[in-house]
Amino acid sequence: MKFTGSQIVAEILLEHGVDTVFGYPGGAALNIYDALYEYRDQIRHVLSAHEQGAAHAADGYARVTGKTGVVFATSGPGSTNLVTGIATAYMDSVPMVAITANVPSNLVGRDAFQEVYITGITLPITKHNFFVNKIEDLPGALNDAFRIAGSGRKGPVLVDITKDVTAATMDYKSRKMPEEPKKVSGIDAEELKNIADIINKSKKPLVYLGGGVRAARAGEELGAFLKKGDIPAAHTIMAAGVLDADDPHNSGLIGMHGTIASNKAVDNADILLAIGTRFSDRVALNPKKFAKKATRIQIDIDKSEINKNVLVDIGMVCDAKDFLTALMPFIEKKDRSEWVGEVMELKKTTGDVKCDDADLHPSEIIGTVCDMTDKETVYVTDVGQHQMWAAQYLKHDKTCCFLTSGGLGTMGFGYGASIGAQVGAPGKRVIHFTGDGSFHMNLNEACTAVSQQLPIITIIMNNSVLGMVYQWQTSFYGNRFSATEPGRKTDFVKLAEGFGLKGFRAANMDEFTEAFKKALKEKGPVWIECIIGKNEKVLPMIPAGGTVEDMIIG
Amino acid sequence: MALKKEVISIFVDNQSGVLARVVSLFGRRGFNIDSLTVSATNEPTISRITIVFKGDDLSLAQIISQTEKLEVVRNIFTLEKEGSLFRELLLLKVKAGKEDRTTVKEIVDIYRGKIIDLSKESMIIEITGAPEKIDGLMNMLSCYEIVEVCRTGITAIERGWQEKEKQND
Numbered sequence: 001m002k003f004t005g006s007q008i009v010a011e012i013l014l015e016h017g018v019d020t021v022f023g024y025p026g027g028a029a030l031n032i033y034d035a036l037y038e039y040r041d042q043i044r045h046v047l048s049a050h051e052q053g054a055a056h057a058a059d060g061y062a063r064v065t066g067k068t069g070v071v072f073a074t075s076g077p078g079s080t081n082l083v084t085g086i087a088t089a090y091m092d093s094v095p096m097v098a099i100t101a102n103v104p105s106n107l108v109g110r111d112a113f114q115e116v117y118i119t120g121i122t123l124p125i126t127k128h129n130f131f132v133n134k135i136e137d138l139p140g141a142l143n144d145a146f147r148i149a150g151s152g153r154k155g156p157v158l159v160d161i162t163k164d165v166t167a168a169t170m171d172y173k174s175r176k177m178p179e180e181p182k183k184v185s186g187i188d189a190e191e192l193k194n195i196a197d198i199i200n201k202s203k204k205p206l207v208y209l210g211g212g213v214r215a216a217r218a219g220e221e222l223g224a225f226l227k228k229g230d231i232p233a234a235h236t237i238m239a240a241g242v243l244d245a246d247d248p249h250n251s252g253l254i255g256m257h258g259t260i261a262s263n264k265a266v267d268n269a270d271i272l273l274a275i276g277t278r279f280s281d282r283v284a285l286n287p288k289k290f291a292k293k294a295t296r297i298q299i300d301i302d303k304s305e306i307n308k309n310v311l312v313d314i315g316m317v318c319d320a321k322d323f324l325t326a327l328m329p330f331i332e333k334k335d336r337s338e339w340v341g342e343v344m345e346l347k348k349t350t351g352d353v354k355c356d357d358a359d360l361h362p363s364e365i366i367g368t369v370c371d372m373t374d375k376e377t378v379y380v381t382d383v384g385q386h387q388m389w390a391a392q393y394l395k396h397d398k399t400c401c402f403l404t405s406g407g408l409g410t411m412g413f414g415y416g417a418s419i420g421a422q423v424g425a426p427g428k429r430v431i432h433f434t435g436d437g438s439f440h441m442n443l444n445e446a447c448t449a450v451s452q453q454l455p456i457i458t459i460i461m462n463n464s465v466l467g468m469v470y471q472w473q474t475s476f477y478g479n480r481f482s483a484t485e486p487g488r489k490t491d492f493v494k495l496a497e498g499f500g501l502k503g504f505r506a507a508n509m510d511e512f513t514e515a516f517k518k519a520l521k522e523k524g525p526v527w528i529e530c531i532i533g534k535n536e537k538v539l540p541m542i543p544a545g546g547t548v549e550d551m552i553i554g
Numbered sequence: 555m556a557l558k559k560e561v562i563s564i565f566v567d568n569q570s571g572v573l574a575r576v577v578s579l580f581g582r583r584g585f586n587i588d589s590l591t592v593s594a595t596n597e598p599t600i601s602r603i604t605i606v607f608k609g610d611d612l613s614l615a616q617i618i619s620q621t622e623k624l625e626v627v628r629n630i631f632t633l634e635k636e637g638s639l640f641r642e643l644l645l646l647k648v649k650a651g652k653e654d655r656t657t658v659k660e661i662v663d664i665y666r667g668k669i670i671d672l673s674k675e676s677m678i679i680e681i682t683g684a685p686e687k688i689d690g691l692m693n694m695l696s697c698y699e700i701v702e703v704c705r706t707g708i709t710a711i712e713r714g715w716q717e718k719e720k721q722n723d
Binding site for chain 1: 571574575578579582612615616619620622623624625626
């Protein structure tokens with residue numbers, strides 16, 4: 001049967017089980033959008049306000065569902081607007097396929113209207129990308145894109161299709177994708193026993209887990225392992241929510257704004273077992289002194305992560321779930337209560353110092369939100385102080401329910417990601433924490449939440465300054481507040497009304513609780529602006545390049 | 555850690571943009587490359603990239619494992635000095651009038667080079683060989699006025715049979 005290139009795109013999406021896409025149309029994408037119209041009963045298209053929002057939505061959708069997120073954009077600015085979203089997904093290893101239309105192939109290279117070399121631009125921020133200017137290449141490129149995005153260490157892939165290809169026809173036979181047999185990592189049995197042996201002999205072992213554990217959906221396996229070996233575990237922001245916040249072995253967040261418990265533990269451990277994590281500069285703040293007393297063991301699905309940032313004694317290339325499953329039988333049941341007690345004792349010491357320039361405090365807001373929502377709630381953040389507070393104070397307890405831009409640190413990630421999350425998990429409550437800085441970046445997506453009737457609750461922590469930079473200027477730049485006091489007069493309640501959604505303002509806990517109660521009953525999106533103090537800080541903090549010795553607690 | 559020179563061979567899909575992918579990766583990760591050559595192979599769908607890299611063992615492991623991740627890379631390996639042949643081509647234009655001509659020719663002959671162009675004022679020398687040999691010739695000619703130098707960078711191959719298997723991995 002003859003299909004157009006655009007119909008082939010739709011057919012292949014269906015073959016890969018895609019029923020939801022995000023995007024924004026345009027001239028070069030007209031044929032593709034015409035096919036999306038034809039397939040509208042099978043593929044839901046969520047129109048964003050801006051392509052960046054669509055890319056973050058595809059990302060949030062992928063993080064929540066575990067499926068590959070799909071985003072469409074037209075040529076030129078449509079595709080360049082995806083760039084931040086693609087880079088965000090790349091840094092956090094989120095599976096995504098971005099399909100962009102380009103100008104007709106006879107115009108490529110002539111600086112045609114809305115032409116841009118998007119495959120060149122996205123070269124360093126995709127796992128791979130394709131430029132398709134012949135229809136025969138289209139099915140192969142799209143199938144490869146899904147294979148690459150969803151395999152190994154996951155990530156974004158871009159397929160750029162010229163407009164003439166989207167209109168051209170060819171014979172195509174749609175087929176159901178065969179279930180790919182899950183690849184089991186080739187684990188070296190001897191090395192595995194060696195690792196188990198080292199752990200069994202250890203008095204003070206510590207697990208340091210990252211996004212790889214979450215990507216492998218290995219929370220349960222990890223929990224069982226920690227229990228059997230009686231081993232404490234510190235997590236990166238990408239692994240927030242993999243372990244229950246109250247798990248007796250979870251010492252909390254590690255790194256710059258991590259807990260005293262986790263940062264001290266890494267300093268005192270005799271074994272550090274790093275699983276699915278890259279010893280980033282926000283965790284191994286001083287790579288030469290990180291876990292200096294410990295034998296360092298690193299497990300990662302990506303070989304290039306081994307020894308990349310911090311030298312390890314043993315490295316194993318392996319999926320986190322496969323590793324933990326294989327390791328379990330060799331781990332001796334132990335009582336390490338003395339060591340666990342030493343680590344967990346410090347978890348009680350927090351850096352929660354409330355400033356008194358406002359009646360509302362982030363820790364209390366987040367605590368109340370946790371108390372009033374169920375365990376299935378999906379929390380999404382933007383980037384900055386509120387993100388760190390969310391990571392510190394949320395009572396995470398379900399794998400994949402904390403969505404944050406950990407690697408790239410993209411302000412403006414939150415609203416788009418919340419939209420994707422709510423579309424992907426319609427039965428779950430989605431709470432979006434943001435700051436006034438981040439929110440101003442992409443709040444235009446409110447119109448999408450309204451048109452799609454998504455009951456996202458956005459909690460804006462408004463301290464009227466660009467808080468994280470402001471904090472650094474306070475601590476390290478002698479109060480020279482360069483470009484962090486924007487002096488905005490945005491009325492978030494009125495703005496919400498303008499968008500067609502409900503807006504509340506809260507200046508104390510009673511007002512917040514009241515507003516949040518109302519918000520939970522709304523059918524559509526809601527904002528709650530929370531007035532917090534500008535001197536509220538994220539603590540504890542270890543300055544960049546420092547160690548636990550340099551920790552600022554209050 | 556000690557810096558050393560490594561020659562790395564990369565077999566890649568022969569499609570447009572492949573070199574850009576490899577070079578973009580090196581640029582982004584800050585890998586230090588002395589030279590890079592691309593050549594066809596006996597398999598039309600595959601090209602061979604040979605790079606000379608200076609760095610310690612860790613950065614060598616990084617460059618290999620990062621390059622390996624590229625979709626277009628079929629195989630990558632380092633070439634050990636003992637088991638491999640390294641060759642370069644040099645074209646060199648030197649200022650040599652009638653009084654210098656004979657002595658320059660003598661040096662070129664010793665290095666088994668060829669004089670491929672001659673004018674009243676200059677000559678162009680062609681030589682292929684191991685990089686050390688080319689360095690040697692350059693050194694000998696340094697007391698003359700070298701006008702232009704064109705050096706291809708190393709291309710390399712392993713001795714014996716293993717080559718064929720690597721390409722088809």
